[in-house]
Amino acid sequence: MIYFDNSATGGVKPDGVINAAQNAMRFLSANPGRSGHSLSLKAGMLVYDTRKKAAQLLGAPDPERVIFPLNCTQALNTAILGSVISGGNVVTTANEHNSVLRPLFELQRAGRITVSVVSPEQNGAVSVQAIERAVTPRTYMVAVNHISNVTGAVAPIDEIGKFCRKRKLLFLVDGAQSVGYGELDMTEQNIDMLAVAPHKGLRALQGVGILALGPDVQLRPTLFGGTGTQSESVFQPDELPEALEAGTLPTPAIAALNAAITHNQKTRAESRRKLRELSAYLLEMLPRIAGIHIYTAPETYNGMVSFTIDGIGSMDACNILSSQYDIAVRGGLHCAPLVHRHLGTLQSGIIRASLGSENTFGEADFFLRAVREIAHTERNGTL
Amino acid sequence: MIYFDNSATGGVKPDGVINAAQNAMRFLSANPGRSGHSLSLKAGMLVYDTRKKAAQLLGAPDPERVIFPLNCTQALNTAILGSVISGGNVVTTANEHNSVLRPLFELQRAGRITVSVVSPEQNGAVSVQAIERAVTPRTYMVAVNHISNVTGAVAPIDEIGKFCRKRKLLFLVDGAQSVGYGELDMTEQNIDMLAVAPHKGLRALQGVGILALGPDVQLRPTLFGGTGTQSESVFQPDELPEALEAGTLPTPAIAALNAAITHNQKTRAESRRKLRELSAYLLEMLPRIAGIHIYTAPETYNGMVSFTIDGIGSMDACNILSSQYDIAVRGGLHCAPLVHRHLGTLQSGIIRASLGSENTFGEADFFLRAVREIAHTERNGTL
Numbered sequence: 201m202i203y204f205d206n207s208a209t210g211g212v213k214p215d216g217v218i219n220a221a222q223n224a225m226r227f228l229s230a231n232p233g234r235s236g237h238s239l240s241l242k243a244g245m246l247v248y249d250t251r252k253k254a255a256q257l258l259g260a261p262d263p264e265r266v267i268f269p270l271n272c273t274q275a276l277n278t279a280i281l282g283s284v285i286s287g288g289n290v291v292t293t294a295n296e297h298n299s300v301l302r303p304l305f306e307l308q309r310a311g312r313i314t315v316s317v318v319s320p321e322q323n324g325a326v327s328v329q330a331i332e333r334a335v336t337p338r339t340y341m342v343a344v345n346h347i348s349n350v351t352g353a354v355a356p357i358d359e360i361g362k363f364c365r366k367r368k369l370l371f372l373v374d375g376a377q378s379v380g381y382g383e384l385d386m387t388e389q390n391i392d393m394l395a396v397a398p399h400k401g402l403r404a405l406q407g408v409g410i411l412a413l414g415p416d417v418q419l420r421p422t423l424f425g426g427t428g429t430q431s432e433s434v435f436q437p438d439e440l441p442e443a444l445e446a447g448t449l450p451t452p453a454i455a456a457l458n459a460a461i462t463h464n465q466k467t468r469a470e471s472r473r474k475l476r477e478l479s480a481y482l483l484e485m486l487p488r489i490a491g492i493h494i495y496t497a498p499e500t501y502n503g504m505v506s507f508t509i510d511g512i513g514s515m516d517a518c519n520i521l522s523s524q525y526d527i528a529v530r531g532g533l534h535c536a537p538l539v540h541r542h543l544g545t546l547q548s549g550i551i552r553a554s555l556g557s558e559n560t561f562g563e564a565d566f567f568l569r570a571v572r573e574i575a576h577t578e579r580n581g582t583l
Numbered sequence: 584m585i586y587f588d589n590s591a592t593g594g595v596k597p598d599g600v601i602n603a604a605q606n607a608m609r610f611l612s613a614n615p616g617r618s619g620h621s622l623s624l625k626a627g628m629l630v631y632d633t634r635k636k637a638a639q640l641l642g643a644p645d646p647e648r649v650i651f652p653l654n655c656t657q658a659l660n661t662a663i664l665g666s667v668i669s670g671g672n673v674v675t676t677a678n679e680h681n682s683v684l685r686p687l688f689e690l691q692r693a694g695r696i697t698v699s700v701v702s703p704e705q706n707g708a709v710s711v712q713a714i715e716r717a718v719t720p721r722t723y724m725v726a727v728n729h730i731s732n733v734t735g736a737v738a739p740i741d742e743i744g745k746f747c748r749k750r751k752l753l754f755l756v757d758g759a760q761s762v763g764y765g766e767l768d769m770t771e772q773n774i775d776m777l778a779v780a781p782h783k784g785l786r787a788l789q790g791v792g793i794l795a796l797g798p799d800v801q802l803r804p805t806l807f808g809g810t811g812t813q814s815e816s817v818f819q820p821d822e823l824p825e826a827l828e829a830g831t832l833p834t835p836a837i838a839a840l841n842a843a844i845t846h847n848q849k850t851r852a853e854s855r856r857k858l859r860e861l862s863a864y865l866l867e868m869l870p871r872i873a874g875i876h877i878y879t880a881p882e883t884y885n886g887m888v889s890f891t892i893d894g895i896g897s898m899d900a901c902n903i904l905s906s907q908y909d910i911a912v913r914g915g916l917h918c919a920p921l922v923h924r925h926l927g928t929l930q931s932g933i934i935r936a937s938l939g940s941e942n943t944f945g946e947a948d949f950f951l952r953a954v955r956e957i958a959h960t961e962r963n964g965t966l
Contacts, residue, residue, distance in 0.1 A: 201622060208614035208623070209831065218608045225601045225788060230911070231591035236901050237911035239584060270653035273808035273830025298817065299808035299830060305817040306807050399831065405608060407790040407833030424689050425656035425682035426918030432929060434681065434688040434920060447656025447682060448592065448782065450790030453833065518619050528613065528620035535809030537817060546815060
């Protein structure tokens with residue numbers, strides 16, 4: 201199979217990542233932070249070491265402020281639901297994923313906040329000026345994804361961070377598509393809350409997310425339970441990270457994340473170069489096929505190759521690519537409805553080939569041939 | 584190491600469980616329920632098959648009503664926060680874990696509900712009569728753990744279920760310590776919501792919980808995000824299981840759970856027999872040591888061996904057992920404060936040896952010798 205669905209989940213996991221999970225399953229099967237015996241402590245130390253590595257990767261100020269929820273969605277929910285100010289306003293963008301839009305619109309539906317959605321510019325990204333125009337005296341947070349999971353557009357995080365700092369607004373960044381590929385530094389970029397999907401760009405395992413918090417962020421817990429601390433109290437403790445982590449942590453996935461960060465730091469520069477070359481090649485060749493429309497943001501070469509084929513819906517095209525060519529891409533709306541409304545692709549959806557650094561030019565050529573055949577068939581009305 | 588901490592996490596995972604996770608990491612690295620390509624569909628089928636197996640294991644009516652949260656704590660939070668009726672009352676027990684107590688007391692602190700706590704009887708378990716006495720016209724839910732994680736006491740689920748059905752009360756069962764060891768059947772026992780910690784009795788991996796729902800239960804989502812369904816909407820869909828599952832599922836942990844259920848069904852009867860024998864042996868021998876007080880519920884042989892040693896706190900005793908004998912047990916309060924208040928052990932805590940079916944009589948004898956030496960040292964004041 202040719203796996204071009206790395207934005208859904210990183211397709212091939214590095215051996216070191218799989219080995220780390222295996223070792224944890226076999227030799228570290230204890231509950232970290234619960235019992236005082238040596239194996240539990242060892243598991244706890246692995247978890248803490250992973251917090252430290254994640255903090256370093258993200259430019260986060262404090263390992264204790266690196267939280268491990270189930271996934272990036274839960275990270276974003278923890279940030280959004282835990283910071284809500286009743287009667288306040290949140291400014292966000294049409295490029296957001298439903299993991300940001302749905303909690304925000306739920307809060308709006310409940311009458312607790314208002315949500316302002318900023319549309320992207322010609323280059324596919326939102327501008328800091330548009331965000332500035334949307335902010336009102338009631339605004340307490342700006343929530344922006346770093347890299348769009350539909351167009352690959354890269355938000356101007358530096359500028360938005362500076363603006364938020366100046367205006368004392370909480371700045372939440374959805375790094376689902378960027379951490380591992382892109383460079384983020386919470387401290388330098390004035391990011392207050394950064395949510396990560398480690399199974400994507402970091403090629404870690406599904407089953408753990410990251411929420412990294414800046415030094416001044418106070419979140420109310422939204423999940424309550426055993427923390428292994430202050431067990432005499434029937435209330436959630438205030439100390440981080442326990443305040444925002446209830447119940448048993450996923451040790452194997454955290455062990456894998458630890459290895460994935462190490463692997464990523466060694467290989468990131470080279471992976472970015474490969475991704476850039478492959479993306480540039482596909483984005484040069486695809487438009488030469490009649491009937492193809494590109495939706496990747498202009499001059500964006502981060503692996504996101506988004507397009508439609510005249511005459512065929514994105515889901516149907518993906519089914520043909522899978523069943524007849526064994527190529528894995530994703531069609532439909534990619535859980536990001538507002539950007540499709542903006543692009544006019546709510547009906548057709550978009551075919552998204554999301555490349556990984558393991559993909560090759562040979563695979564790209566085979567993919568181009570497949571798309572050419574499908575587009576040709578559609579134009580000529582034969583199968 | 585002698586691992587007697589199976590109630591914190593099942594210590595040794597069956598090879599089949601580890602292999603299933605490995606296979607998922609290597610050969611099923613796609614996002615289930617997201618893309619339409621063959622690998623994503625295959626991952627989706629594995630998830631659905633696991634829902635089916637879990638439904639069968641638990642006597643749940645419908646695989647679509649088997650939800651996979653991060654852990655049992657999140658399962659309990661989803662049940663408790665998603666079913667809250669403002670102005671209502673919940674009846675629960677002093678045997679509960681903080682994963683039930685903390686969300687309930689948080690709701691009480693917010694003024695949304697009142698919480699009534701029923702104390703256990705002489706046999707360590709709550710009685711249906713005591714629950715009946717606590718129920719008021721405002722009561723909408725009864726929340727009971729099946730097996731206490733401190734005393735091993737087994738709640739009379741059958742009777743409580745019948746009572747709840749008769750009075751049209753939601754019946755929530757915390758099966759963290761029981762599923763895998765004990766027998767539960769949601770349909771026969773009138774359980775509306777059953778929360779499971781698969782990494783404990785089922786010896787699956789950390790990183791996935793189960794919340795199984797009866798046919799009539801309607802929960803409001805507490806987590807919002809991408810579901811791969813109704814992506815055009817900025818609101819969480821109503822259909823189960825997606826309504827209660829936002830974001831990427833942990834495929835490797837779910838694959839492991841699938842294998843763990845199969846393994847458990849083959850080995851459960853034999854495991855129970857072994858656990859019963861080992862527990863009975865320890866609970867017969869331990870009280871012969873001077874200075875030992877047993878807190879395991881009377882005639883309870885499900886692997887939970889709870890005790891104190893005169894003159895030494897439970898945490899200190901556990902540290903000695905770990906550092907000098909390489910025995911892993913847990914001290915302290917085990918995230919269950921109210922049962923310790925009831926037992927008068929809030930200060931000392933309790934030493935809990937929680938056995939697994941892989942443990943042996945040889946390990947039990949070594950453990951007895953270690954406890955004898957520690958108790959003897961304490962009595963004679965020398966080290």
